[in-house]
Amino acid sequence: MTVGHGRNAVTGDTVANLLSAVGYEVDREYYFNNAGRQMRVLGDSVRLRYLELLGEKIDFPEEYYQGEYIKDIARKLFDEYGDKLKEESADGIFKERAEKEIFVEINQTLKRLDIVFDNYFNEHSLYEEGRIKNLLELFKQKNLSYEKDGAVWLKFSELGNEQDKVIVKSSGEPTYRLPDIAYHITKFERGYDLIVDLFGSDHNATYPDVMAALKALGYDTDKVKVLIHQFVTIMQGGEIVKMSTRKANYITLDELIDEVGADVVRYFFNMRSITSHLNFDIDLAKKQSDENPVFYLQYAHARISSILRMTKEEGLEMSTENLHLLETDEEQRLLKKLYQYPDEVTLSAENYEPHRICVYLEELAALFHKFYTVCRVIGSPKDLAEARIALIVATKTVLKNGLSLLGVSAPDRM
Structure with a gap:
């Protein structure tokens, strides 16, 4: 998994957390692209690397998958089968083994980010179950498609979009739009009240066509x-780290987690609106200072935990009976910010905007640190001290709950 996949996964999981928090019953589903040309290229990439291990001189195509992981899969097949697979096609064991091993690795990476799916939907099943064939027949029956130049076209120009588009190429291979339409039909058939799709910006041109077809x-x-x-x-040392999936000169999501930790990865992916390009600054992500928002928030939580341990030793307890004593500007601002938390969660869920929680938590932590600088807990009169304990307990609770929505831990000690 690349860092681009990581933003998709973390955003989707956090949106699911937010929807759950406001009362939705949420299913998390992973749509696994295991059909079409890219799978054939994957299988053939492994096949060619396998043939290289047999000593054959191979002219490896530029557009094929260049990563070391391809060689690893080929090496395992070579160790297991020797030269017995020499005449096998790319679509057989080479593709099957590549899919299986890569899927296992994807799941292992996701678990490191505490992302677990309820359902896995394989694109290939749409072909196996005849859904693609049936959908093509349905378009034909409804006079929504036609053939031209050996390809099948959908009448998108009649459905409100700019022009007709190919849904089956002259080679007989469907374009992305066709299986995407078939997949969404399964979601409607399963009775969902709300269907949330998460795509990279390279899907900007295709999803309106899918929606138009479904509406038709x-x-x-x-x-x-x-x-x-x-x-x-990815930024490091003030420079962009260049990445290419096929050439494999990219930073994997696992490598990013190894470098900065799962908490930082999740937070950084969430802290900017998904409509904005994200510069992931590794140098900032590794800083143990207030410049790093993850450290800033976790330190606020740990600091409150430390204060509460000391107040316990002093025999002080939380009390809500004298909250009227919280009169300073610092106390009042903190109280008002805490009061806003339920509304922030609701707005974040309704607008599918996890970054709002990040903004809120950072503002809350800043107000707490200001409070901590100005207002003493231990050393204040008992009634005031116990009211202030109630205030910081509430702050600690909101910090922990907010970080939990983002999938970030809230340590008691740092």
């Missing part, structure tokens, strides 16, 4: 919310 078939597309996230740029 009679489905309520108002139930579908499409979220488009912008790309991620």
Whole structure:
């Protein structure tokens, strides 16, 4: 998984957390692209690397997958089968083994970010179950498609979009739009009240076509919310780290987690609106200072935990009976910010905007640190001290709950 996949996964998981928090019953589903040309290229990439291990001189195509992981899969097949697979096609064991091993690795990476899916939907099943074939027949029956130049076209120009588009190429291979339409039909058939799609910005041109086709078939597309996230740029030493998936000169999501930790990865992916390009600054992410928002928030939580341990030793307890004693500007601002938390969660969920929680928590932490500088807990009169304990307990609770929505831990000690 690349860092681009990471933004998609973290954003989707956090949106699911937010929707759950406001009362939705949420299913998290992973749509696994295991059909079409890219899978054939994957299988053939492994096949050619396998043949290289047999000593054959191979002219490896530029557009094939260049990563070391391809060689690793080929090496495992060579160790297991020797030269017995020499005449096997790319679509057989080479593709199957590559898919299986890569899927295992994807799941392992996701678990490191505490992302677990309820459902896995394989694109290939749409072909196996005849859904693609049936959908093509349905378009034909409804006079929504036609053939031209050996390809099948959908009449998008009649559905409100600019021009007709190919849904089956002259080679017989479907374009992305066709299986995407078929997949969404399964979601409607499963009775979901709300369907949230998360795509990278490279899908900007295709999803309106999918929505238009679904609407033409009679489905309520108002139930579908499409979220488009912008790309991620990794920065280090003030420079962009260049990345290319196929050439494998990219930083994997695992490497990023190894470098800065899962908490930082999740927070940084969440802290900017998904409509904005994200510059992921590794140097900032590794800083143990107030400049790093993750450190800033976790330190606020740990500092409160430390204060509460000391107040316990002093025999002081939380009390809400004298909250009227919280009169300073610092106390009042903190109280008002805490009061806003439920509304922030609701707005973040309704607008599918996890970054709002990040902004809120950073503002809350800043107000707490200001409070801590000005207002003493230990050493104040008992009634005031216990009212202030109630205030910081509430702050600690909100910090922990907010970080939990983002999938970030809230340590008691740092």
